[in-house]
Amino acid sequence: xxxxxxxxxxITKSLAPKLVDGTLPDIDSDFAGxxxxxxxxxMEERFGKENVCSVGTYSTFKPKGMIKDFARVFDMDFAQAxxxxxxxxxxxxxxxxxxxxxxxxxxxxxxxxxxxxxxxMMPTILDQKKTEGIHxxxxxxxxxxxxxxxxxxxxxxxxxxxxxxxxxxxxDAGFLKNDILGLKQLDKFTDIIRLAKENGKSVPDIYNLPYxxxxxxxxxxxxxxxxxxxxxxxxxxxxxxxxxxTCLDDIVATMxxxxxxxxxxxxxxxxxxxxxxxxxxxxLWGTQDIxxxxxxxxxxxxxxxxxxxxxxxxxxxxxxxIRRALGKKDASILAPWKKVLLKGFLERGATEEIFExxxxxxxxxxxxxxxxxxxxxxxxxxxxxxxxxxxxxxxYWTVALDYADEDKTSIYLSEILQAKKxxxxxxxxxxxxxxxxxxxxxxxxxWGISSVKGIGEDTSDQIIVERGENGDYTSLLDFLKRNVYKxxxxxxxxxxxxxxxxxxxxxxxxxxxxxNKRNDLIVKYRLVMKVKISNKARDPYTNDNVxxxxxxxxxxxxxxxxxxIDYRSIAEDENLGNNFLTIREINTRHQYGIFKxxxxxxxxxxxxxTSKGKYCRMVIENNYKLHKVIMWASEYEKFKDLLKGxxxxxxxxxxxxxxxxxxxxxxxxxxxxxxxxxxx
Numbered sequence: 001x002x003x004x005x006x007x008x009x010x011i012t013k014s015l016a017p018k019l020v021d022g023t024l025p026d027i028d029s030d031f032a033g034x035x036x037x038x039x040x041x042x043m044e045e046r047f048g049k050e051n052v053c054s055v056g057t058y059s060t061f062k063p064k065g066m067i068k069d070f071a072r073v074f075d076m077d078f079a080q081a082x083x084x085x086x087x088x089x090x091x092x093x094x095x096x097x098x099x100x101x102x103x104x105x106x107x108x109x110x111x112x113x114x115x116x117x118x119x120x121m122m123p124t125i126l127d128q129k130k131t132e133g134i135h136x137x138x139x140x141x142x143x144x145x146x147x148x149x150x151x152x153x154x155x156x157x158x159x160x161x162x163x164x165x166x167x168x169x170x171x172d173a174g175f176l177k178n179d180i181l182g183l184k185q186l187d188k189f190t191d192i193i194r195l196a197k198e199n200g201k202s203v204p205d206i207y208n209l210p211y212x213x214x215x216x217x218x219x220x221x222x223x224x225x226x227x228x229x230x231x232x233x234x235x236x237x238x239x240x241x242x243x244x245x246t247c248l249d250d251i252v253a254t255m256x257x258x259x260x261x262x263x264x265x266x267x268x269x270x271x272x273x274x275x276x277x278x279x280x281x282x283x284l285w286g287t288q289d290i291x292x293x294x295x296x297x298x299x300x301x302x303x304x305x306x307x308x309x310x311x312x313x314x315x316x317x318x319x320x321x322i323r324r325a326l327g328k329k330d331a332s333i334l335a336p337w338k339k340v341l342l343k344g345f346l347e348r349g350a351t352e353e354i355f356e357x358x359x360x361x362x363x364x365x366x367x368x369x370x371x372x373x374x375x376x377x378x379x380x381x382x383x384x385x386x387x388x389x390x391x392x393x394x395x396y397w398t399v400a401l402d403y404a405d406e407d408k409t410s411i412y413l414s415e416i417l418q419a420k421k422x423x424x425x426x427x428x429x430x431x432x433x434x435x436x437x438x439x440x441x442x443x444x445x446x447w448g449i450s451s452v453k454g455i456g457e458d459t460s461d462q463i464i465v466e467r468g469e470n471g472d473y474t475s476l477l478d479f480l481k482r483n484v485y486k487x488x489x490x491x492x493x494x495x496x497x498x499x500x501x502x503x504x505x506x507x508x509x510x511x512x513x514x515x516n517k518r519n520d521l522i523v524k525y526r527l528v529m530k531v532k533i534s535n536k537a538r539d540p541y542t543n544d545n546v547x548x549x550x551x552x553x554x555x556x557x558x559x560x561x562x563x564x565i566d567y568r569s570i571a572e573d574e575n576l577g578n579n580f581l582t583i584r585e586i587n588t589r590h591q592y593g594i595f596k597x598x599x600x601x602x603x604x605x606x607x608x609x610t611s612k613g614k615y616c617r618m619v620i621e622n623n624y625k626l627h628k629v630i631m632w633a634s635e636y637e638k639f640k641d642l643l644k645g646x647x648x649x650x651x652x653x654x655x656x657x658x659x660x661x662x663x664x665x666x667x668x669x670x671x672x673x674x675x676x677x678x679x680x
Contacts, residue, residue, distance in 0.1 A: 039180050040160070043139055050147040053154060053161040054292070055138035055170060055177065059130045063098055064088050066125060070118045082405050084111045085378045089264055095123055098257040104418070130528035134160065141176040183227045185381060188399050192388050195395040199440055202391075208382045211248040216386045219419070220245050227400040228389070229381045230255065233605055238665060249293050250275070252372070252379035256299045261368030267297050284361060285354045286311045298365035300372035307362065312436045313344030320676075324365035356673050394423040394438045398445055404434045409561040410603050413624035426562050427452065427503040429479065430472040434460040452501050453559050462489045476504050477528065484529060488650070495525055496541075513551035543680075548573070554650055554680070557601065564623050567599030571652050574678065582659060591667045593658040598669065600627060614656045616643055620651065628668040629655065635671035642679050650680040 003668050014585050043052045049436065061069070064085040071081035085106040089535045092098060102109040112119050140163055142151045152173065153164035163170055167246050171177055196203045205529060223241040225231040228310070231240060236258050245251050257268040273279040274295035282295035290306045293296060298304060301323055308319035322341075325333040338359060344353040391395045397416055404412055416422060423444040425431075434457060435448040450462040464483050472480045476499070483490040498504065510517045545551040557563035571577035581596040600620030607616050613633035620627050631639065654676050655669040671677075 010615065011224070020278070022394070024533050028490075039139065039182075043141070047141045048144055051142045051144050053140050053142070053148045053163050054165045055135040055140055056155070056162045056164055056579075057133045058166060059133075060127045061125050061130050063092055063122070065128070065130075066122060067118070070115075070121070074118070080111070084108050090325065093128065098122075103259070103403055113344045129578060134162055135167060137179045139178050139180060140170050141178065142600045146500070171464065178678065183229075183381075183404070185385065188227075188403060189384065191399045192392060192395045195398060195438070196392050199395065199438070201392065201395075209384065209387055212381065213309070213387060213390070215390050216383065217245050218249075219386050222418075224284055224389075224419060226412045227388075227396075229383045229405070229435050230378050231382055232411075239268065242276075242665075244276060248379060248383060252376045253294055253299060255375040255382075256370035256372070259368070259370065264298070267368070270297060271295055273301075274653070284358050285350055286348070287471070298362065300375065301366075301369045302372045304362055304366060304369055307358070308341065311345055311348055312341040312352070315341070323366075368631045371401075372535075393419070394443055394445060397422060398436045398438045401445065402448070409604070410601075410624055410626065412563065414621070414626055417624050418618060419587055420603070421495045424562060426556065426560065427498065427501050428506055428550065429463075429498065429503040430467065430507065432503070434464060437608050440520055445660055447496070447501075447560055447562050449503070451560050452497040453502075454497050456489075459489040459494050460490075473507060475507055476524065479504070480525065480529060491532055495529075496522060502556055512559065513549060515549040515556075516547055518552050519546045541623070550650070550680075554601075558648075565601070567622060567650075567652070571597055574652065576676075576678070579654070585657065586627075586667070588667070590659040591657050593656055594656065595672070596657050597654045597676075598622070598627070598657075599650065599652040601650055602647050605643070607643075613637065614640070618646070627655070628660075628664050628666065629671070631671040634673070634677060639671070639677045640679050646679055650676045652676075654680075 040052065040054075058411075058632075064634070068078070068081050070076070070421050071078050084107055087170055088098070088101060092101050094211060098108075098112075099627045100326055102112055102421065119288070128497050134157070140148070142148045148154060148163075152170070152175075155162050155164055165173070167177055175336060187210050187471045193203050193206070209337045212256055219243040222241050223237045225237045225240060231237065231254075237260050241542040243254060245252060245254070253271060256262070257271055270279070271294065274281050281291075284307075285294045287296070287303075287307060290303050290310065294300070294303070304326070305316070305323055308314045309316060312319075314322070318337075318340075322334070322337050325337065341359070342352065342355050344359075346352070350358075397412070399410065401411060413424065416424060421443070423442060425444050425446050427449060431437075432446045434450045434451050436451070437446050437448065438444065438447065449455060449456055449463060463483060468475065470482065473482070474626060478589045480495070484495070499518050500517070502510070502518070504510075504521060505515075505518075508517075508521060519541065526533075531541050533542075543551065548570075550565060550573075553565040557565070568577055568580045571580055576597055576638060579595075579597045581598045585591065585594060585596070598620075602618055602624040602627070603621045604619040605616065606618075607614055609615075610633060615633055616631040618629040618631070620629055631643075636643075653669070653671070655671045657667060
């Protein structure tokens, strides 16, 4: 079919989002990102202002995204389009790939039959430029005989000079490309070591550690990967638990295997089966020494290069040239090299049949192989992180919690409580500093005063300086007398936040289980300081629940992120506690299905679609142990109104507690017909 060019232009324009306005793209949370001005200044000082530029990037239309974009443009059922794209694999980038995949995926085949116009438009739009941006870390240095603008096409965005050629084109043209990453983890290492020295501890050279520390590998095997470089995701944590690493090679391999390509082909599972389940590795001809560390799998680009040099007789330079050609899948470049390699293989005893088999395997693995030097650098950094966590836990977690985003805090606290190496205490007005602080004698971390929402560094500094100059506070009234005055940084929000967070519990003799007495302190503060409440409807303390201890525990959690809540007690108060899940039942490794009541704080909630309707997945945190909850379509319809206000709230519910062998590989709750849900 011919496609009207005006229609194509209109579609392309409507699909393309607005161009990136010189801002950096989102990158992995382990990276602090590049301080563009700082790096630019350093590079300009070293190489000259006129010869340094950033690298432009361009995204293009690919099948998965393109089908979704068409669905939006033509007002199609987006859920259906999403289901169709789920059938496409990582390497399905051409029209031929789509056709081949449709032969084994009926849903995709039916979609193409029902939407022929879209199918005919695809080749015109496929691989066309979609957006432009700036590479997160790449910078180009051009020879000084001319300026960057004279060497190649450039554009200026927000004062940043950017190449209009991509990084690959600049590389091919012979320019020097530098990738400069700002790693947040290195700042953390510096802070951890500084704290350890301040605490009188000797510290090792972290770049020359022993890599045979069994306790470090035990932490990895337990899935204790909180704040471990590149290993913080739920999926990678689950994988490292299954892998049970025993050496640095396993950590390095994890960095290369846990990526879409290798996972899609099951290489990551093959590695585990060979390592832990006794499966015999399958070695290609002559590759036993080359792939022994990866159980016969071609995981790294360096392994492919070694095959070319040791079995094909090429030099390292020639092997690297083929490696680059494999990445570009350029048949015209690869064909001559194939003949050269065949000759080398035959001279070393291979048959032509062996070579053809190996050439096919290498071509396939080259799509997914990873740079080992890159993987090793990440793996070693992860090992250093875990080593410091094992041997300097109080310093490690003091720093990690201080850096942590709110959504990570629960995960970190869960691990701290499981590892049982340190204690956690909420804010104490006489012991806490502005940020997290540690007490070596009791192996305790005290929450920082500035961790309370609404309290900035200026406010916490005033409180701490006053305490340092005139001694500990003796009561709430003493605190108010010394800190609340005209021009003070300590305002109503700060005082009530500190009271609700338990900062005055110790000096006001409020014991565990008496948290509702904090309400008396709020009332006392408002009376003494004559505080007027302008909007009582929005005041959290004009609430019937202020008489309950759980209200103050939850309020503390909202304000600081740290609070231990007796959910069983809440259930008993609501006459729902008779069938509450016990600790022993929670700790049963493979629970075979019991119907129980449980409670927790909803940290995550996601609603999805199935052919039977909407479903909901939740993660609830019960005193920093995380539990998964699933609610399928019929139960979702029953509780959907309650679920709208569920996130970041306490819930009580009943459901079946059972080991999920298919998806989560853990015990999880599933709602049933007889389940109840109560939101607080």
